[in-house]
Amino acid sequence: MPETRKGPHVTSTSDSRVPACAVLTHVFQHPFMEEDATPTNAEQRRLRAALTTRATDTCMACPFFEDCLDMAVTKHDVSGFVAATTSRQRAQMRNLLRVEVTADDMDALIGVIASGRQIATRDVVALRRAHPDESLDFIAQRLGCSLSTVKRHLRRARAAAASEADASRRHSPEGPSRGRLITAFESVTGMRRGTEAAA
Template identity: 40%
Template sequence: MAPEMYQDEILLSPPSRRDVTPEVWRDYVTKRATAHRRCAGCAVLDACLYRAVVEVDVSGFLACTSEAERRRMRRDLGIEVQVDSSPYGTARVGGGPVDHAEVVSARKAHPDETCRQLADRLGCSTSTIKRHLRQEREGRGGGAVVTMERPSMTDVLDAFDRLDTSRRV
């Protein structure tokens, strides 16, 4: 396991190819390929992928997928995953729930800080920061758990197999 690999800011916030230099793009592609290979060889990949797609809305690179790929898989599966913001909702790293307004206020107060710096400032994970900022961009400002029929592991693995990146290692 190499948590520092998956916590690299470039994997947490992938660049748009048209917005970066060729060197930065190559760095991103190399780091993603390395993380993908390591993830693909993990004994708990299937369970990790299922949890990341069906149970918990996480940010960054996880289970050989990006956030965009997991959103694509959810659309394909006809599910929506939102995180319960109650103290008894989805477990997270840190000292307790982080208020959505607190994350948005911290971003406004410190616009030049990275997600990792904001997470350190608020005592939570980078994934939590990214989730709240994404919800704010999408106009969802937090949210409740949506109850839907869960897809099977086979359904999730089939959706993964339909991703272009699942065939590139």
Template identity: 55%
Template sequence: MTLQTSSVTPAQACVALASVFQHPLLEDQAPATTAEQRHLQASLIRQADQACMSCPLLERCLYSAVVEHDVAGHVAGTSPAQRQAIRARLGIRVKPEDLDSFAGVVAPNRQIDPHEVVRMRAANPHDSLESIAQRLGCSLSTVKRHLRRARNNPLPSRPLHSVRPSMEQVLQAAREVLRRPGSRRRAA
């Protein structure tokens, strides 16, 4: 596999090179078990790094992958472990996306957020508690319990926005993480 930069514009490299970025050895960070797989994985990483480094969206992509979303695979020239190290340096955590709730999947024994119960009740004061429980995928007693607790002991409000690091802070942390011994390349 060779990167053909003449037919790929930098802004679309990760899209045009889907076979590189979505390869199981790169996307899933699957361990390479044979010498051939290790060679292929190293080649894929080099190609992905080259594509990322030539992309005008590199900084924005890195910021998004570190601060906004916990994504898998090789993104902005970094591995998931490197992005986690950058987050640790910045003192931030990114909550994984709950795609099941977006799709309407209800898992048994799933924790129900008390803030969500109170919010739904406030937004739908005339709906029955049973209908709220059905929408949340929990029992009526769970809804009643959360509302009773909120009435007796008001829930501390959640901060609307946590302080996010600046773009420069993320880039500096990335330079520090990617410059460390054992890192496979230098920072962007």
């Protein structure tokens, strides 16, 4: 059995290196970090602030930070807190960089439920429009699918709408340079690598 050593930011084994976010699932996959839930009282707001601080510190010290940021901004429309950024911040960065990310074709993976029926994007969007104040978990329960399925379909719907609205914008195959990516990150978040968020 390989030796395992855990540090604050990376888990090392004799076989591989794993980013800390993969180990700190109680932080990175918490509903407040996945943007699925909104704090409703002071205690929950303090919890979200503590989770955000822990996740941000972990990301900023991670040796995989730049690769993770590049993937989350220029390659894939992911949800939740990734590379010390929220979904909204990554959208702002894409606008600055003039980058368009097309949703991955997940048809083969999305939404086959126990009955064997596949969930359609239009079903998810229709329920979201009919119940705008309900959580995404509510929609998942109504459709009998997972929360991640709902998120994927909503991402696909947003990407399709953005593509129709801005067909003239083109994503350069090579993408922005790392320097431009980091500059956009710093502009949007007010952070520099190894420092805290600006007040």
